Amino acid sequence: MTHLGTLHHFIGISVTRSSDGLFLSQRQYAVKLLQRVGMSMCHPSTTPQVCLFVHGPREPHLALVKHILCYVKGTLSTGLHIGTGHVQSLTAYSNMDWAGCPNSRRSTLGYCVYIGDNLVSWSFKHQDIVSRSSVEAEYRAITHCWLRQLV
Incomplete structure (x- = not known):
């Protein structure tokens, strides 16, 4: 095995170390997703929607999917904190x-x-x-x- 140094990224997840643990984030993935669909300049949203229509989406659900992408934009700074102790x-x-x-x-x-x-x-x-x-x-x-x- 080769030691590759301090862990910074793993399977698309950004890893930031601090004295109280690790912070895992998918900010880069979310930013690329928003850029790919042309919604990088959308207004952020605080709530997600659409869980019942995954298996049978229709045209009206597209607006709800766009709302989810606005939610992704609003949560770019969130992640998972894994504490020490x-x-x-x-x-x-x-x-x-x-x-x-x-x-x-x-x-x-x-x-x-x-x-x-x-x-x-x-x-x-x-x-x-x-x-x-x-x-x-x-x-x-x-x-x-x-x-x-x-x-």
């Missing part, structure tokens, strides 16, 4: 919306996992099958969260 806990949060998709009636689930104060994994998706109750949907959300961490 002793890890004392593993915490996972999950949430679901039973039959929340008006088209397919599938539940949507999201989860995030922290090691100490550091966010290490997160996901948001429509469940693959339709749950018959909110309890079943919650069970699937929790199971998905923990199985993903074990793999």
Whole structure:
């Protein structure tokens, strides 16, 4: 193995070191994306949208996609901070919306996992099958969260 020096970039992620940990950012990727679609001069937005139309986009959804790109512009300075110190806990949060998709009636689930104060994994998706109750949907959300961490 060859030591290549201090880590600055890894798989398109910019890494900045400080005394309290690492700061991971995809600013360069976001800037290139905005330039590629001709929206580098757009006004930033504070909220994203459009999660239900990924599998069946229509012409009216283009405005919503542009809104997301404005959100990307507004979040260029955000990133993920990974702190230093002793890890004392593993915490996972999950949430679901039973039959929340008006088209397919599938539940949507999201989860995030922290090691100490550091966010290490997160996901948001429509469940693959339709749950018959909110309890079943919650069970699937929790199971998905923990199985993903074990793999």
